[in-house]
Amino acid sequence: MTLISKSTNPTKNDKVHRVLLGKKQILVTEDEPLLIQLERAGIHVEYQCREGYCSSCSIKLLWGHVSYPFEPLAWVQSGYLLACCAIVKSDIEIAFFD
Amino acid sequence: MSYSTFNRKHFDSMKEPMFFGENVNVARYDQQKHPIFEKLIEKQLSFFWRPEEVDLSTDRKDFQRLEEHEQHIFLSNLKYQTLLDSVQGRSPNVALLPIVSLPELETWIETWSFSETIHSRSYTHIIRNIVNDPTKIFDDIVTNEEITKRADSVSIYYDRLIEMVNLYNTMGMGTFNVPGKGDIEISMPKLKKALYLTIASVNVLEAIRFYVSFACSFAFAERTLMEGNAKIIKLIARDEALHLTGTQHMLNLMASGKDDPEMAEIAAECQNEVRQIFIEAAEQEKEWATYLFKDGSMIGLNAQILGQYVEYITNVRMQAVGLETCFATKHNPIPWINAWLVSDNVQVAPQEAEISSYLVGQTDNNLDDSDFDDFDL
Numbered sequence: 388m389t390l391i392s393k394s395t396n397p398t399k400n401d402k403v404h405r406v407l408l409g410k411k412q413i414l415v416t417e418d419e420p421l422l423i424q425l426e427r428a429g430i431h432v433e434y435q436c437r438e439g440y441c442s443s444c445s446i447k448l449l450w451g452h453v454s455y456p457f458e459p460l461a462w463v464q465s466g467y468l469l470a471c472c473a474i475v476k477s478d479i480e481i482a483f484f485d
Numbered sequence: 486m487s488y489s490t491f492n493r494k495h496f497d498s499m500k501e502p503m504f505f506g507e508n509v510n511v512a513r514y515d516q517q518k519h520p521i522f523e524k525l526i527e528k529q530l531s532f533f534w535r536p537e538e539v540d541l542s543t544d545r546k547d548f549q550r551l552e553e554h555e556q557h558i559f560l561s562n563l564k565y566q567t568l569l570d571s572v573q574g575r576s577p578n579v580a581l582l583p584i585v586s587l588p589e590l591e592t593w594i595e596t597w598s599f600s601e602t603i604h605s606r607s608y609t610h611i612i613r614n615i616v617n618d619p620t621k622i623f624d625d626i627v628t629n630e631e632i633t634k635r636a637d638s639v640s641i642y643y644d645r646l647i648e649m650v651n652l653y654n655t656m657g658m659g660t661f662n663v664p665g666k667g668d669i670e671i672s673m674p675k676l677k678k679a680l681y682l683t684i685a686s687v688n689v690l691e692a693i694r695f696y697v698s699f700a701c702s703f704a705f706a707e708r709t710l711m712e713g714n715a716k717i718i719k720l721i722a723r724d725e726a727l728h729l730t731g732t733q734h735m736l737n738l739m740a741s742g743k744d745d746p747e748m749a750e751i752a753a754e755c756q757n758e759v760r761q762i763f764i765e766a767a768e769q770e771k772e773w774a775t776y777l778f779k780d781g782s783m784i785g786l787n788a789q790i791l792g793q794y795v796e797y798i799t800n801v802r803m804q805a806v807g808l809e810t811c812f813a814t815k816h817n818p819i820p821w822i823n824a825w826l827v828s829d830n831v832q833v834a835p836q837e838a839e840i841s842s843y844l845v846g847q848t849d850n851n852l853d854d855s856d857f858d859d860f861d862l
């Protein structure tokens with residue numbers, strides 16, 4: 388899926404973080420939410436609303452830090468993140484179902 | 486304690502629990518104990534749509550060209566959805582309004598239930614368009630055994646809670662003999678438990694049961710069949726995503742003890758029962774999938790794949806309410822469904838752009854090519 392590309396965003400910042408997922412490692416920026424960057428890397432993540440209100444994109448955050456530009460309507464379980472709206476702020480490790 | 490439509494007591498509604506505190510008196514939204522419900526109301530209102538805005542003229546022709554077993558799949562789903570939304574259009578109101586104690590939650594319940602009535606109206610719109618005699622379809626909902634089985638499992642928790650709250654409001658606490666039902670014990674823990682299980686079963690209804698029908702509707706649309714129907718289902722799915730978030734919040738708030746410490750104990754106590762509600766519903770939905778495909782499958786979907794999807798989505802939903810997942814299916818067997826479930830608006834970024842198109846006049850029934858990018862069966 389290539390839905391939104393905000394590469395022309397003027398507030399672009401160049402910070403790059405590593406996302407560990409099992410044995411994979413994906414590089415992401417702070418310009419876009421995690422979901423779209425995972426998708427670009429060919430990783431399928433469950434989603435529905437892509438706006439933070441359905442919780443379908445909830446994935447485990449094993450360690451590291453993410454932030455939300457707006458507070459999602461969906462409940463965020465502790466130890467989880469909502470990929471569609473989370474901005475990765477440090478190197479992180481994530482996991483799907485065990 | 487009998488219900489009052491305008492409680493005369495002075496109390497601070499910011500200190501009330503979500504349920505079983507004071508009856509709400511002033512409908513005020515300037516302050517909220519749980520602001521999430523106010524946000525859900527606003528979001529739901531921004532989603533407002535009318536079924537008649539979706540053009541179904543090509544669906545009629547499509548339907549006539551479907552093979553008989555495909556018509557069976559399509560109509561059975563429609564009947565099941567009609568049943569589910571009939572229940573949802575009234576039950577949150579009937580079951581929860583007499584016991585709710587926060588104005589923002591009360592209004593969320595009403596807003597939520599109202600949106601279900603739009604879903605019901607859209608089924609009439611769809612059915613009228615594809616068959617000459619809607620009565621035959623509607624009548625079958627109360628006679629067809631496969632459907633009525635479903636009706637029992639979706640209404641049992643609601644009905645039990647309603648019965649207990651009725652007793653509580655007329656008789657108070659105690660054990661009462663109800664003819665035909667035996668002794669029913671009414672105590673606060675029993676009432677709270679009935680409530681907690683009801684919310685869990687509603688979450689299952691909206692977050693799992695509906696998705697089986699969604700999958701079938703979108704599988705037709707993947708073949709460019711019944712696309713008007715798919716547009717409507719997309720709008721319904723958007724509403725349901727919000728509703729399931731509402732019940733997830735209720736369940737999680739209850740379990741956290743942040744709202745009502747006694748509720749947290751009850752939530753912990755019935756964790757196993759709640760797990761069982763999820764698992765049983767998944768099994769029932771898999772059975773339903775077998776019934777749908779009894780005379781033949783459709784391209785891209787059969788009972789086995791749909792069963793796997795049920796297991797997968799059940800895992801997703803269990804995780805969202807803090808339950809351990811229980812099925813082996815860890816991957817979505819029909820990943821293309823998400824491209825249908827997503828609201829169009831995110832593809833154009835600013836959210837107003839699309840919503841206004843639903844408000845102004847009729848939505849075009851012709852999906853443009855870009856709607857089909859990026860996925861195939």
Ligand code: FES
Nearest residue numbers: 437439442444471
């Ligand atoms: S896709 Fe709905 S919350 Fe992320």
Ligand SMILES: [Fe+2]
Nearest residue numbers: 570573601604
């Ligand atoms: Fe509904």
Ligand SMILES: [Fe+2]
Nearest residue numbers: 573691725728
């Ligand atoms: Fe709903």
